[in-house]
Amino acid sequence: MSSEVYDCIVIGAGIQGSCTAYQLAKNKQKTLLLEQFVLPHSRGSSHGQTRIIRKSYEEDFYVQMMHESYELWAQLEKEAGVELYKRTGLLFMAPENGEGFSRLKVTLQRHKIPTVFLEKQEFSQHIPNVNLRDGYGALIDTFGGVLYADRALRAVQRLFQSSGGVIKDGEKVIDIAPGAVVTVTTGSGVYRGRSLVITAGPWANTLLTHTGLQLPLKVVKINVCYWKEKIPGTYSVGQRFPCFIEMEPKEGQYDIYGLPSNEYPGLMKVCYHMGSETEPDERDKQTDTGDIDILVRYVTRCLPGLVPVPAVVESCMYTVTPDHNFVLDSHPTYGNIIIGAGFSGHGFKFGPIIGKLLSQLAMGQVPSYDLSPFRIQRFQSHPRSSL
Numbered sequence: 001m002s003s004e005v006y007d008c009i010v011i012g013a014g015i016q017g018s019c020t021a022y023q024l025a026k027n028k029q030k031t032l033l034l035e036q037f038v039l040p041h042s043r044g045s046s047h048g049q050t051r052i053i054r055k056s057y058e059e060d061f062y063v064q065m066m067h068e069s070y071e072l073w074a075q076l077e078k079e080a081g082v083e084l085y086k087r088t089g090l091l092f093m094a095p096e097n098g099e100g101f102s103r104l105k106v107t108l109q110r111h112k113i114p115t116v117f118l119e120k121q122e123f124s125q126h127i128p129n130v131n132l133r134d135g136y137g138a139l140i141d142t143f144g145g146v147l148y149a150d151r152a153l154r155a156v157q158r159l160f161q162s163s164g165g166v167i168k169d170g171e172k173v174i175d176i177a178p179g180a181v182v183t184v185t186t187g188s189g190v191y192r193g194r195s196l197v198i199t200a201g202p203w204a205n206t207l208l209t210h211t212g213l214q215l216p217l218k219v220v221k222i223n224v225c226y227w228k229e230k231i232p233g234t235y236s237v238g239q240r241f242p243c244f245i246e247m248e249p250k251e252g253q254y255d256i257y258g259l260p261s262n263e264y265p266g267l268m269k270v271c272y273h274m275g276s277e278t279e280p281d282e283r284d285k286q287t288d289t290g291d292i293d294i295l296v297r298y299v300t301r302c303l304p305g306l307v308p309v310p311a312v313v314e315s316c317m318y319t320v321t322p323d324h325n326f327v328l329d330s331h332p333t334y335g336n337i338i339i340g341a342g343f344s345g346h347g348f349k350f351g352p353i354i355g356k357l358l359s360q361l362a363m364g365q366v367p368s369y370d371l372s373p374f375r376i377q378r379f380q381s382h383p384r385s386s387l
């Protein structure tokens with residue numbers, strides 16, 4: 001074991017760990033970022049070319065965090081000298097009289113988010129080649145758009161290194177010994193840190209076992225489907241086609257979302273916001289395609305300009321909490337172990353602000369947002385929580 005003691009060790013170089021490590025390094029903290037796979041890799045939750053960014057949330061706390069997150073993404077673009085965000089607008093379609101849509105509209109208005117409400121008669125004029133379901137309303141969050149995910153991840157890791165941070169990839173953490181100085185053992189080394197941040201994505205509970213804590217997290221495999229445009233460009237960024245989210249008609253069902261064709265010319269990404277449970281190391285053994293059947297029916301009915309058979313299917317994982325809100329908290333027993341987990345399929349856009357909040361917790365500072373929606377304590381009555 002080296003005698004070196006880091007101010008902070010971060011486990012997991014996905015978007016959340018990488019942003020946290022960068023914030024720590026910017027704050028002059030001597031920081032080590034450990035990653036089990038050789039970088040870049042496609043086995044967690046942060047790979048792939050694109051993600052949606054938006055302010056359109058029903059909950060005030062997410063909208064507030066997204067205000068700052070947009071600013072921090074713009075700052076990162078400047079620091080890295082690369083384009084990370086493409087504004088396309090985000091089309092939201094939902095049952096017109098449903099509670100979710102009403103709550104969303106109220107929140108957007110309260111926060112003065114630039115929004116265009118589309119009347120039924122004018123929908124197809126603004127959004128050609130999409131069939132709006134009967135009884136559905138539509139609005140556009142005009143600052144919604146695309147984040148270039150792989151590019152963003154690489155940019156943040158590079159900025160972390162150029163701020164003095166150290167990345168050790170291909171080093172799987174196999175043990176954590178809590179204490180005033182935390183000892184972290186990997187397959188090839190032993191490291192010590194005054195604080196530890198665990199941002200291990202789908203492997204969060206595997207790592208938390210070493211600290212006597214389990215969270216009610218469900219890991220699911222998502223089939224990331226790309227669909228061929230019958231006429232290339234129909235749903236493209238170039239044609240100013242927006243990202244979209246469509247809420248399912250019944251409560252408890254899941255949404256369908258899409259991003260304009262861009263990364264693979266002629267192919268549009270359309271996915272189902274849920275999948276089947278998997279062990280993170282066994283992802284490729286999960287071969288359930290029930291979600292693809294739902295998407296085939298959806299594409300046939302609502303996106304007539306696409307061939308209703310997926311042309312490319314990639315894999316990704318969500319780590320889902322019971323309420324779909326994140327976990328951003330200190331460990332209940334060990335105050336210098338900080339946990340960022342359960343991003344429930346919507347955490348990428350928050351990366352920079354989550355990095356800031358987790359770094360504040362790791363530095364013993366008061367976090368700049370009220371973190372009560374994200375506390376571990378909320379799971380106390382949940383049967384799978386060991387708290």
Ligand SMILES: Cc1cc2nc3c(=O)[nH]c(=O)nc-3n(C[C@H](O)[C@H](O)[C@H](O)COP(=O)(O)OP(=O)(O)OC[C@H]3O[C@@H](n4cnc5c(N)ncnc54)[C@H](O)[C@@H]3O)c2cc1C
Binds near residue numbers: 047050199202340343
């Ligand atoms: C298909 C799909 C679509 C999505 N769409 C959106 C979207 O449109 N907008 C949005 O905002 N979000 C979206 N998300 C969610 C977003 O991508 C995730 O919330 C985010 O990437 C989670 O990042 P993470 O850093 O927590 O996890 P990960 O990226 O999984 O990072 C965790 C890292 O920890 C490492 N690790 C684990 N265990 C160990 C160990 N023992 N030792 C060392 N390293 C370890 C892993 O290898 C991994 O690299 C989507 C996710 C998916 C899968």
Ligand SMILES: O=C(O)[C@@H]1CCCCN1
Binds near residue numbers: 054273346
């Ligand atoms: O985070 C998002 O904005 C999207 C919404 C749809 C499902 C995937 N994640």
